[in-house]
Amino acid sequence: MSETIFTKIINKEIPADILFEDDRVLAFKDINPQAPIHFLVIPKTPIATTNDIGVEDEAVVGYMHRVASKICYDLGVAEQGFRTVMNCNNDGGQTVYHIHLHVLAGKPLGWPPYQDRLKVE
Ligand code: 5GP
Numbered sequence: 808m809s810e811t812i813f814t815k816i817i818n819k820e821i822p823a824d825i826l827f828e829d830d831r832v833l834a835f836k837d838i839n840p841q842a843p844i845h846f847l848v849i850p851k852t853p854i855a856t857t858n859d860i861g862v863e864d865e866a867v868v869g870y871m872h873r874v875a876s877k878i879c880y881d882l883g884v885a886e887q888g889f890r891t892v893m894n895c896n897n898d899g900g901q902t903v904y905h906i907h908l909h910v911l912a913g914k915p916l917g918w919p920p921y922q923d924r925l926k927v928e
Contacts, residue, residue: 813849813905826878831867834878834910843913844882844889848875855904857895868906875910884912892920 816823816835823835826846837845848871854864872891879885889912894901 811903811905813903817851827874832871832874834874842911846910848908853905857893871908875908890916
């Protein structure tokens with residue numbers, strides 16, 4: 808798997824606004840926020856897409872969600888609520904091929920999240 812910008816962030820080769828870090832995951836603010844609070848949780852071991860999550864990765868993917876919730880509690884928005892999204896490949900809108908959990912919060916979020924809504928006759 809080729810290196811992405813997120814490996815550079817993990818290795819501190821480029822800066823990021825880090826919210827949480829341990830040996831398994833890193834969480835940092837998205838550079839182009841789509842909500843008042845928008846951060847990403849990534850595994851330190853790169854996994855390209857959701858399709859590439861193996862049995863050996865199940866624990867860290869679950870842990871990414873627990874870290875998302877912990878940070879939302881720290882930021883005071885867990886009880887109001889938040890959204891987690893993991894985009895996969897082209898149609899999912901993925902641009903960085905190192906899985907990342909988007910965490911969006913800080914206002915009521917619209918649903919459905921896409922603009923080209925299906926027409927229902
Ligand atoms: P995707 O489109 O792959 O689901 O999401 C990639 C996300 O990474 C985007 O929301 C984008 O704003 C964010 N991003 C891309 N490059 C950087 C960067 O260098 N620093 C930070 N903090 N976020 C980035």
